[in-house]
Amino acid sequence: MERFQHLRGRTSNLFLESLLIVALAVVLFPFVWIFVTSLKPPDLVAVPDVWIFEISGINWRNVLLESNIPQNIINSLVVGVVTVLIALAVGCPAAYSFSRFKSSAATRFSILAAEMMPPAIMILPIFLLLYQLSLIDTLWGVILAHLTFVIPVVTWFLIGFFDEVPRELEDQAMIDGCTHFQAFYKVILPVVRPGLAAAAIFGFVLSWNDMFYALILTGGESKTLPVAIAGFWTFRGVEMGKMAVAILIAIVPVLIVSFFVQKHLVRGLGGGAVKY
């Protein structure tokens, strides 16, 4: 009897795992397909049913050497890095303050509410302001716009990390003669370094992925990568191959770094409602 029960448990587990593998296939199929498409020679790109063909590097060569995509990559990198640095600079002390001093739940929550604001409301005045300052089609505009959602997210993330550092740590430092501020940046900041890294990566990914603001605020040379990708949207086969390459360039780095921040993500997204 015992043995049968055991066996039943095992077969049902196999069944469950096969369901998971189906889900895995659904998730992976578009990635595989886009990768295969990027290696197709131009005349085969528009043919759906070809899986065996002579691998061609022409799409990759075209995109990397003869298109604006490298410039777009640099633009996206600059925007992401500058946005995240500013967000960390202002978000870090504030998050510490939220975590250590009494602040009402509502104040804390307003940080999250700021992130939820629909971009439609921000874009009109930001656009008009930049238009009057002649900063349309520059990266400054996008950085400004991205700050509206990267700052709240990064701050929210960091509150959670500071909450986890025991107060005794800075108490001890202050007994040893540090001022509270010194205790914060000499003792606490180094302790939350992994948290800073996770928040930075997450903020960067949000900025890197945005298309709405960038679509309206950039053009020509200043286009970010997602805007440039949207530009490949014609149905001509050749463009499709190039588009596949550009998409891979946009998603592969993000997928790689995402594996490192996944375990911190629940806190960042769920806003303290869910704790690991």
Place this chain on the structure above:
Amino acid sequence: MQKPDLSLQYRLMLPLAVVLLAVMAYPLIFSAWISLHDYRLTRLTDVQFRGWQNYLGLIENQQFWTAITNTMTFVVGAVSMEFVLGFSLALLLHRVRRFQNFYRAILLSPMFITPIAVGLMFRFLLNIQLGVIPHYLDKIGIYVDWFGIDLALFSLMLIDTWQWTPFMLLMLLAGLESLPKAPFEAARVDGASPWLIFRRITLPMMRPVILVALIIRGLDAFKVFEYVYAITRGGPGDSTETILFHIYKVGFRFFRMGEAASMAYVLIVITLILVTALYWSMKRR
């Protein structure tokens, strides 16, 4: 020990307050002002005050209501599918211990990539002439035009489900893992069936997490833009015209910014209602 330095609390918050005020408060106030004017980018020297006219105009604006209805349909449809699938996957992953981290890492991956890439990938995957999926469906005798007038909005929901079910999975799996073990063991000892355990213990205990996940995802789904921009541009007809895409069109294609701003403010009200709901459901924990 030194006394905690109270003024430090405010000094540490100052940079954040200044920057947020600059990048958020200013736009919020300015767009409220715009929404009360006949503000057109093509007529910047002649901006007329219109009072509540822009808002009143929305009541009879058929396109606006179509966009709202489309967006609501999209949010309810997509978020329900994501919830059911995400919860199922979370329960599955919670049970399967072998390779759990591997499965989880792969299953979560769609939520990290840029939505415009997802939109374009599916535009080509589902395209009636070039796409792989219609091609194979055709071979087994199923002919579906995924972006035709009947199915376009539903196809966009499916794409959203592909990308955002991982978010539900992430939240709900974390919720499941943080549940105390004792009630489950007690129920099992008492011989309760898995279905009864799920209904009477798992579901009630997961309620707060479920609520938070649904609201956050709902708020986010409300902002759907990239799939529409990449694939249908609102069509066929206006069957996939969502609210953010409509505002984008009115503001940046037709340059009627006053009207666009008033729509955006209606959107803010909807958002605030949902955010308040989120606040209460989080505070109750």
